[in-house]
Amino acid sequence: MKTTKIEWTDKTWNPITGCTKKSTGCLHCYAEVMSRRLKAMGQEKYINGFTVTLHEKYLDEPLSWKSSHNIFVCSMSDLFHEKVPFEFIDKVFAIIKKTPQHRYQILTKRAERMAEYFATRDIPLNVWLGVTVEAKDSRFRIDYLRKLQAMVKFLSCEPLLEDLDELNLKGIDWVIVGGESGPQARPMQESWVLNIRRQVEEQDVRFFFKQWGTWGADGIKRNKHANGKLLNGEIIQEMPKLP
Helix, strand or coil: CCCCCCCCCCEEECCEEECCCCCHHHCCCHHHHHHHHHHHCCCHHHCCCCCCEECHHHCCHHHHCCCCCEEEECCCECCCCCCCCHHHHHHHHHHHHHCCCCEEEEEECCHHHHHHHHCCCCCCCCEEEEEECCCHHHCHHHHHHHCCCCCEEEEEECCCCCCCCCCCCCCCCEEEEECCCCCCCCCCCHHHHHHHHHHHHHCCCEEEEEECCCECCCCCECCHHHHCCCECCECCECCCCCC
């Protein structure tokens, strides 16, 4: 059963909540807004708001999910945040190893720390690793990801904030692209998306266009649902090829 509105996953698992801003894509962080809302609603897990908080008692959650799922790890945080000790990350991966029926999707803006962590640890076969590349100055994260031996390596170009120019996608399996949502959203231009799609096709990578967000392909600001997710008149939401 799908329990999240994020189109490219089935479930979310948040043994960590809270984060701090890392790059320009963080400016209007949805997780920060959501955390404040959940704190105001009195939800115990968000009592600290958006302060980085470790939740030991939620570590075992995936053990109860018997059927196979795509699970987005730390949708409300960053697993490789500087305030998350490697010892706690080890506990997260212990659960991942115990549940080989699931595929765990881990997305970070802290590619350097992810690389440091895996320098002394193996990556389980059921782990997909990704980095956010929302602007040209974050393309360096791809090089850290490329060197890791994960089953699937992916980029999240969301929110896409400028044309990324040329991308070296060697070793990358999947690229997700999407525009920003919310009242302060920054517009995304169609040419930026098409540039990524062209390179993805040329380099035999799978492409997933999530949404236009608050600004439509025509440059008009409206409800994100009204703007939809059509690119050149079609929905393109490919999932990565699995061995």
